[in-house]
Amino acid sequence: MPGLELRRLVFVTHRYVGLVMALFLLIAAVTGCLLVFRATLDAALNPSFFAIPVRPALPATELVQRLQQAHPGWRVQSFDLQTQPGQVLHVGVGALHSDGHDAIIEGADQVFVDPADARVVGMRSSGAGIDRPHLFQAIYLLHYTLLAGTAGRWLMGIVALAWLVSNGLGVWITWPRRRPWLAGWRPAWVTTRARLHRRPMPELHRVGGVWLLVPLTVLAITSVAMNFYDELFRPLVEMVSPPRVSPFDRPPATPASSGPTIGFAAAERIAIAAASTQTPSLAPVAMTDDPVHDFYDIGFAPGGTSLYEDFGRVTYSIDRHTGQLAWIDRPRLDGTGRLVLRALYPLHSGQVFGLPTRLLVLLLGVVTAGLAVTGFLPWWRRRHMRRRQAHARTPEHI
Structure with a gap:
């Protein structure tokens, strides 16, 4: 039939x-x-980077300022803004070359800082490897x-x-x-x-x-x-639902835009003031120095969590020289297409609703592995049995 x-x-x-x-x-x-x-798991695997005494923590911007004073050849690229006693401050760094491009310093681009005194407790590169510091990047x-x-x-x-x-x-x-x-x-x-x-x-x-x-x-x-x-998904989504035109669509910053910058602390204050009226329920999470577009980017999230809950962070871009608020990257202002793009990572990683959905994704991983095994083994056993039966029916030749 x-x-x-x-x-x-x-x-x-x-x-x-x-x-x-x-x-x-x-x-x-x-x-x-x-x-x-x-x-x-990374912290458990690398306690020398993350295990520090519990002491009162300084503001992140002050820690970064001390770090730069102690290491004038380093350029801070990004860092967390939520400093907690007993938790290291994660800072992304590079060495600024004469051609204007960042390079890795001393074999590392990640620095772990004691939030009590800005002491560097560990360094590593973001590359993959089989040793403990680089294992999770390899995974x-x-x-x-x-x-x-x-x-x-x-x-x-x-x-x-x-x-x-x-x-x-x-x-x-x-x-x-x-x-x-x-x-x-x-x-x-x-x-x-x-x-x-x-x-x-x-x-x-x-x-x-x-x-x-x-x-x-x-x-x-x-x-x-x-x-x-x-290659496919973002162009297709933006064709159906075009995003707003943003300052990031313009050409990169030119040498004419060089000059004194307002610094991380001032940029954070400006972003917090703007967020108090625009997104008062969110707290600052992390800051990035973006010399290509000449911005300080300050990300905000519910409770200041580093997880990408909901549709991800709301980011305030502050002009590095004038201190003006240049842009707010707020997914809900860009329509359905932007929301779809921003939902991908939180959905896939299970961070969209916090711990419950992370546990769900953990369960899905276990089940997916189980489906792969329970689909393969029966086929393999049947195949092995057919081979044995065929071999048993084959006459032996001397």
Whole structure:
């Protein structure tokens, strides 16, 4: 019958698409689980960078000023603004060359500062490696690009697209052949002890995939969008919903714009004053020095959290020389397209609603790894059994 033949074709396609992407999904799932709590695990792995005495903390801008005075050859690129006793201040630094470009200093571009006295307690580069200081960057790049650069990113994007298609095929396979649709679909959501005993892996594969279909599909969609962000997703979204014209669309700053700057502390005060009327519920999180566009960028978020909750941070751009408020990067002012773009990372990382959604993404990572394993092992066992049977039927020749 045509219907049965089509369903069989869909089933076989689902199986072999899953087999092709199983290893890649397993890598992405395991590394993704680790990245959900990257900051906490990184601190546990590198206590020499993060473990400091609990003493009263100085303001971040004062700490940065002391750091610059102690190291005049360093250029501070970015730093956190929330300083807490017992927690290091994370500062991004570089050495400014005569050609105007930043370079790494002493093999490092990340500095960890004691918030009590601006003492440098640790330094490392942001590159990947198998040693403890660089392990989580390696895990991140393995998750995102398989440590293979642009080619690896595209490959993982194709895998994510195949994952999305596979989810749709899974729904087709479990969907009832006749009405009532929803009532007929209900058996696909449940299992029994007898079924689990008879065929545990296929049962777990089906039930786990159906119950978490929606969040797994969201994870797959955001994976596709982030892996092909500049090549496809952002241009498509901005074509449908154009963003506002911003100062970042103009050519980079010219030498004519050089001169004395107002400094980090003054820029923070100006941004806080502006935020008190524009976004009074948000607190400052981090500051970036952007000499290319001649701005200090100060990011704000609910509670001053470093996580990208909701649609991410609201950023106030302050002119480095005049102190004028030049731009507010506020997603809700740019329409639907901007909200879609800004929602990708919070949704994918689970930061959108804080701890509950981070735990959900951790669960999705575990389930995705389980789906890869429970899809692969039954096929491998059947294949091995068929080989043994074929070998047993083959006559021996002397």
